[in-house]
Amino acid sequence: MSENHGxxxxxxxxxxxxxxxxxxxxxxxxxxxxxxxxxxxxxLSLDPANRGWMMMPTYIPQVPLGATMWGFVLGxxxxxxxxxxxxxxxxxxxxxWADYCLIGxxxxxxxxxxxxLPLYAAQSLFGLSGGTAYVGVLDIAKAKAGxxxxxxxAAGSVGTLAGQIAKIQGCTxxxxxxxxxxxxxLVEELGFDHAVDYRKEDVGARLAELCPKxxxxxxxxxxxxxxxxIAMRMALHGRIxxxxxxxxxDNPGPELDLGAILLNRVTMTGFILIDHFDRLDAAxxxxxxxxxxxxxxxxxxxxxxxxxxxxxxxxxxxxxxPHMGKLLVRIDPEAN
Amino acid sequence: MSENHGxxxxxxxxxxxxxxxxxxxxxxxxxxxxxxxxxxxxxLSLDPANRGWMMMPTYIPQVPLGATMWGFVLGxxxxxxxxxxxxxxxxxxxxxWADYCLIGxxxxxxxxxxxxLPLYAAQSLFGLSGGTAYVGVLDIAKAKAGxxxxxxxAAGSVGTLAGQIAKIQGCTxxxxxxxxxxxxxLVEELGFDHAVDYRKEDVGARLAELCPKxxxxxxxxxxxxxxxxIAMRMALHGRIxxxxxxxxxDNPGPELDLGAILLNRVTMTGFILIDHFDRLDAAxxxxxxxxxxxxxxxxxxxxxxxxxxxxxxxxxxxxxxPHMGKLLVRIDPEAN
Numbered sequence: 020m021s022e023n024h025g026x027x028x029x030x031x032x033x034x035x036x037x038x039x040x041x042x043x044x045x046x047x048x049x050x051x052x053x054x055x056x057x058x059x060x061x062x063l064s065l066d067p068a069n070r071g072w073m074m075m076p077t078y079i080p081q082v083p084l085g086a087t088m089w090g091f092v093l094g095x096x097x098x099x100x101x102x103x104x105x106x107x108x109x110x111x112x113x114x115x116w117a118d119y120c121l122i123g124x125x126x127x128x129x130x131x132x133x134x135x136l137p138l139y140a141a142q143s144l145f146g147l148s149g150g151t152a153y154v155g156v157l158d159i160a161k162a163k164a165g166x167x168x169x170x171x172x173a174a175g176s177v178g179t180l181a182g183q184i185a186k187i188q189g190c191t192x193x194x195x196x197x198x199x200x201x202x203x204x205l206v207e208e209l210g211f212d213h214a215v216d217y218r219k220e221d222v223g224a225r226l227a228e229l230c231p232k233x234x235x236x237x238x239x240x241x242x243x244x245x246x247x248x249i250a251m252r253m254a255l256h257g258r259i260x261x262x263x264x265x266x267x268x269d270n271p272g273p274e275l276d277l278g279a280i281l282l283n284r285v286t287m288t289g290f291i292l293i294d295h296f297d298r299l300d301a302a303x304x305x306x307x308x309x310x311x312x313x314x315x316x317x318x319x320x321x322x323x324x325x326x327x328x329x330x331x332x333x334x335x336x337x338x339x340x341p342h343m344g345k346l347l348v349r350i351d352p353e354a355n
Numbered sequence: 356m357s358e359n360h361g362x363x364x365x366x367x368x369x370x371x372x373x374x375x376x377x378x379x380x381x382x383x384x385x386x387x388x389x390x391x392x393x394x395x396x397x398x399l400s401l402d403p404a405n406r407g408w409m410m411m412p413t414y415i416p417q418v419p420l421g422a423t424m425w426g427f428v429l430g431x432x433x434x435x436x437x438x439x440x441x442x443x444x445x446x447x448x449x450x451x452w453a454d455y456c457l458i459g460x461x462x463x464x465x466x467x468x469x470x471x472l473p474l475y476a477a478q479s480l481f482g483l484s485g486g487t488a489y490v491g492v493l494d495i496a497k498a499k500a501g502x503x504x505x506x507x508x509a510a511g512s513v514g515t516l517a518g519q520i521a522k523i524q525g526c527t528x529x530x531x532x533x534x535x536x537x538x539x540x541l542v543e544e545l546g547f548d549h550a551v552d553y554r555k556e557d558v559g560a561r562l563a564e565l566c567p568k569x570x571x572x573x574x575x576x577x578x579x580x581x582x583x584x585i586a587m588r589m590a591l592h593g594r595i596x597x598x599x600x601x602x603x604x605d606n607p608g609p610e611l612d613l614g615a616i617l618l619n620r621v622t623m624t625g626f627i628l629i630d631h632f633d634r635l636d637a638a639x640x641x642x643x644x645x646x647x648x649x650x651x652x653x654x655x656x657x658x659x660x661x662x663x664x665x666x667x668x669x670x671x672x673x674x675x676x677p678h679m680g681k682l683l684v685r686i687d688p689e690a691n
Contacts (some may be wrong), residue, residue: 129669181358242613256630263619275611278576281597281625283412289617 025087025117054124056096061354065346067265087115121286131303143319143345152180153302154295160236164189167230172240174201198339226252241266251280259287318344361423388421389462394430397573397690401682403601408615423451479655479681489638490631496572500525503566508576510537512681534675562588577602584613595623654680
């Protein structure tokens, strides 16, 4: 076992200046306690939620200063104090942005049967992104054939999968993304019916043209002013699935006008996958089947090298950045 | 049949200056068309929704200038072109602020068995107010014993009934109202567990004291900034029933921060009784039984004389006005 390096949170970030807040340091090799395992990181999943964790307590406590930054990690077990996990197992879970990290039993999952897909599919297709898309579309939104399904953050890790799953259910799918290139990709590669570039187009006006009878389901990955623009276009008894709020990082404060929710008798549900881990096996099985049938595509943007983590992370919050699908950092060049 | 008078909408109100907008005029006796009936008004129900109808299209079109102001009326049929309704029947429905008005078949209901209660109970207990309270608490909020139930507009027509119904279900009930007198009345007369005066107290801080584990159900009759203050105090998987938005009349614009909805995985549902008229018979039966058992009180503030309608209406929007329960105008002094 070699030395360890990790991104240490030395100050809380101001705006999106993560370079000032996070520093790559040589760090001690962690010692697994009871119900923990030491994991060699193979891939880091970079997610908008990571930014929220630095800003405030969320569904987990705020990341403390001095900690190696927390994140979802895909890796190989080096040493295990967790029943059911042994040295050499591939695992995904709540770890840290480091060569080696600890993963606790609570949020650890063995990498599922990959059905011949590359290892990174454990993060770009299965696990949290695919689980969130699957549960959000089927269990929370209850998407049905013939409904109009609008999704923001459509080119992101959850958005690409959720939009395609809604399409598989028979919905008319409209993606909202931040560049012409992403919009083209959503329609031409992923089979979305329409895509709207929120940076260039008036989203409300475009929806009025594309779905004059209103939006049945809005799968909201971003929050912020866009939520209100789309809420104003909901159909009677429409549903909004609140799944992410990354636009809030730069637009704090109240954003939703309740008038449209009341008048159209809309139901809005806040949704985080941690309440639905019992659905992960079903999600993984369905996702694998859809990929095998050629009905679902997954895509990862893979950045090589732990040292590029923070630069890559920042692109999640750069409107129009070219990143599409799941953003991963490959730590171990041997990982496939 | 005598002459007719009604409140004509001659201009759209600016703020709450209804005196400038609505004028009491001698108006023609209306002629019922197909599926309409001519009704002698006995009581007018004054509701915050009436103000919204003047401001914009809602679930009904905006009231046109020159129309006699629309409102919910309890009256006696003079002449009927509606199957099942005959001269002399007592009816409640969508009519106008006038001595005589037309009520169409769609939103007309025969006055239910009053179980010996005075006629005005058809509006203060049964019908729209009681139906909204019953469906909102039981079907939408699904209130259960042991839950913390917070309600705004608590001293109003829906609020008084909904709070008591939640109490009957076994909830801890906290009412939000706009004067010390109303708060005292809610606790001492209606049996609410607590009441908070939103004009004098910091509602968020008081809720932190009264229910440190959070709010399971918020029954929102007002919208506006109060909604956000209470949304921040929701318990995990809490529910918000959006039933009214009168505070928006003076506070337009976005009011809700979606962060709290997402983090606590809250479900918010916009609710208007017009989708649930099939539940009115069940509601009326339950309300009558609870009154007979001494478990539910209803209260009407009754103003005599059509000419006082607009002055009374304005008190709905005057914070701290003494009005409590249902606000009615008695048009016919013979009505009991």
